[in-house]
Amino acid sequence: TTRYIAIVNQKGGVGKTTTAVNLATALSAMGKKVCLIDFDAQGNASTGLGVRRSELKASSYDLLFGEESFESLVMQTKIPNLDIVPSSIHLSGAEIELVDKEHREYVLRNKISASTRYDYIIMDCPPSLTLLTLNVLVAVQSLIVPLQCEFFALEGLSHLTKTINRVRKLYNPDLEIQGVVLTMYDRRNNLSAQVEKDVRDHFGDIVYQTVIPRNVRLSEAPSYGLPAIVYDMKSTGAKAYIKFAGEVIRREKEQ
Amino acid sequence: TTRYIAIVNQKGGVGKTTTAVNLATALSAMGKKVCLIDFDAQGNASTGLGVRRSELKASSYDLLFGEESFESLVMQTKIPNLDIVPSSIHLSGAEIELVDKEHREYVLRNKISASTRYDYIIMDCPPSLTLLTLNVLVAVQSLIVPLQCEFFALEGLSHLTKTINRVRKLYNPDLEIQGVVLTMYDRRNNLSAQVEKDVRDHFGDIVYQTVIPRNVRLSEAPSYGLPAIVYDMKSTGAKAYIKFAGEVIRREKEQ
Numbered sequence: 001t002t003r004y005i006a007i008v009n010q011k012g013g014v015g016k017t018t019t020a021v022n023l024a025t026a027l028s029a030m031g032k033k034v035c036l037i038d039f040d041a042q043g044n045a046s047t048g049l050g051v052r053r054s055e056l057k058a059s060s061y062d063l064l065f066g067e068e069s070f071e072s073l074v075m076q077t078k079i080p081n082l083d084i085v086p087s088s089i090h091l092s093g094a095e096i097e098l099v100d101k102e103h104r105e106y107v108l109r110n111k112i113s114a115s116t117r118y119d120y121i122i123m124d125c126p127p128s129l130t131l132l133t134l135n136v137l138v139a140v141q142s143l144i145v146p147l148q149c150e151f152f153a154l155e156g157l158s159h160l161t162k163t164i165n166r167v168r169k170l171y172n173p174d175l176e177i178q179g180v181v182l183t184m185y186d187r188r189n190n191l192s193a194q195v196e197k198d199v200r201d202h203f204g205d206i207v208y209q210t211v212i213p214r215n216v217r218l219s220e221a222p223s224y225g226l227p228a229i230v231y232d233m234k235s236t237g238a239k240a241y242i243k244f245a246g247e248v249i250r251r252e253k254e255q
Numbered sequence: 256t257t258r259y260i261a262i263v264n265q266k267g268g269v270g271k272t273t274t275a276v277n278l279a280t281a282l283s284a285m286g287k288k289v290c291l292i293d294f295d296a297q298g299n300a301s302t303g304l305g306v307r308r309s310e311l312k313a314s315s316y317d318l319l320f321g322e323e324s325f326e327s328l329v330m331q332t333k334i335p336n337l338d339i340v341p342s343s344i345h346l347s348g349a350e351i352e353l354v355d356k357e358h359r360e361y362v363l364r365n366k367i368s369a370s371t372r373y374d375y376i377i378m379d380c381p382p383s384l385t386l387l388t389l390n391v392l393v394a395v396q397s398l399i400v401p402l403q404c405e406f407f408a409l410e411g412l413s414h415l416t417k418t419i420n421r422v423r424k425l426y427n428p429d430l431e432i433q434g435v436v437l438t439m440y441d442r443r444n445n446l447s448a449q450v451e452k453d454v455r456d457h458f459g460d461i462v463y464q465t466v467i468p469r470n471v472r473l474s475e476a477p478s479y480g481l482p483a484i485v486y487d488m489k490s491t492g493a494k495a496y497i498k499f500a501g502e503v504i505r506r507e508k509e510q
């Protein structure tokens with residue numbers, strides 16, 4: 001069956017999109033069939049995979065509110081084995097449209113099926129814990145939390161874990177945190193080392209061994225519409241994401 | 256009369272809170288009476304000014320939904336001339352509570368008055384353009400947009416300016432962009448220089464001359480509950496924010 005994984009953290013700018021795009025690309029490079037769904041109205045994951053907003057016919061907005069099936073909304077990307085359901089600016093109105101729907105937390109879950117032709121479906125989320133992100137948390141089996149090695153990033157964790165526990169209790173008993181991945185680790189300052197120590201003490205084995213370093217190639221790649229793994233495979237950022245994808249698969253096998 | 260300024264950008268992690276906290280502190284150090292209102296459920300601006308969540312009696316949630324007046328919700332900070340209305344976790348439910356209210360875009364505007372004992376009221380916003388941020392845009396006279404020197408940060412600008420134009424047309428004819436401030440500028444990579452050039456070409460004089468460099472002291476300061484300009488006044492980050500506050504005041508005088 002298909003593994004559905006959400007990339008979630010309400011704190012902004014922590015590397016959700018960069019993780020979603022590069023993890024999806026690395027998994028597809030290993031021969032897995034992957035689809036990325038971009039649920040952020042900003043559309044950074046779509047841009048990061050070369051989708052031009054002007055080309056858009058259908059989007060993740062239609063997945064939530066339209067009649068089309070998931071399969072009919074999928075587009076190919078330049079990367080073999082990797083498809084995308086791109087975002088659309090209409091998602092910024094999703095919150096207000098979801099509030100009045102019946103079973104408003106299950107809208108997405110009712111649109112996706114247990115098994116598709118994909119091995120992985122990765123969902124990029126916006127920086128918030130509103131009804132849209134809630135819909136994603138109800139629809140998936142697990143989530144990966146990118147955690148920036150900064151003080152403010154630590155602050156939001158307890159709110160996130162409380163929300164996940166609530167979703168598990170009320171809507172989706174299968175939901176689990178597949179892992180926490182440390183991002184933008186900067187060897188030049190003590191803050192990163194301090195945050196890493198705090199996070200590993202607090203979360204233990206849930207934290208992946210692989211740490212993603214701060215690396216400019218990761219932030220240059222989107223301006224070329226390419227994942228860093230394709231734009232500059234030999235960069236420290238790309239290598240870290242390839243190693244990370246390996247660890248994600250290895251851990252899944254062990255469980 | 257009081258100047259109301261919102262710090263807004265729906266892109267996450269671009270330095271909204273860091274700008275709100277350090278601008279408010281620099282203005283208060285120049286003898287202005289300042290109040291910061293934290294409208295982000297994450298509460299980073301509150302933490303950055305030393306407010307402990309456990310101490311909270313009242314918050315910006317009460318300003319929106321309670322009967323209390325603005326004056327009664329204000330707390331002192333450790334910084335002279337700088338008060339705060341802290342955030343609360345209940346703000347994460349604000350969206351759903353605002354949707355069904357009458358005149359839902361004017362809830363905040365109807366709670367604040369034209370003149371208070373403050374020279375400036377600075378409002379920190381969450382990384383979204385939902386009803387909560389809309390309420391702030393309707394209530395203020397102007398906004399400052401922190402813009403991270405990264406490719407993804409450029410993408411969101413057209414959506415932000417469209418939203419501002421819509422708010423100006425439908426709800427708040429006075430609303431103007433007071434300025435755009437470039438943040439996390441990294442001299443070590445070309446990306447920052449490229450983004451700066453694009454932004455100045457596109458926005459012209461609206462962009463402040465002062466550019467905030469990437470500086471670890473800015474991200475260390477919140478773990479001590481202090482603004483960087485108090486935590487380490489001689490750091491390049493603190494100096495940049497002091498210079499920035501001077502430019503903000505100078506520009507206001509010229510207009």
Ligand SMILES: Nc1ncnc2c1ncn2[C@@H]1O[C@H](COP(=O)(O)OP(=O)(O)OP(=O)(O)O)[C@@H](O)[C@H]1O
Nearest residue numbers: 012013014015016017018127213214215219267405
């Ligand atoms: N390891 C890294 N090293 C350097 N830059 C990075 C790294 N990871 C991400 N970035 C850059 O930092 C910025 C924030 O990352 P990204 O957009 O992926 O975060 P996000 O959590 O998806 O943000 P949002 O909350 O707005 O959705 C982007 O400009 C991105 O290119």
Ligand SMILES: Nc1ncnc2c1ncn2[C@@H]1O[C@H](COP(=O)(O)OP(=O)(O)OP(=O)(O)O)[C@@H](O)[C@H]1O
Nearest residue numbers: 012150267268269270271272273382468469470474
């Ligand atoms: N100039 C800077 N140099 C280094 N670090 C910075 C700088 N400005 C902000 N930071 C750090 O980068 C992170 C993001 O900044 P900040 O939290 O202020 O952004 P934000 O836009 O308020 O985020 P959010 O979208 O989550 O509200 C924080 O950990 C902060 O400490």
Ligand SMILES: [Mg+2]
Nearest residue numbers: 016017040044
């Ligand atoms: Mg993102």
Ligand SMILES: [Mg+2]
Nearest residue numbers: 271272295299
């Ligand atoms: Mg913030």
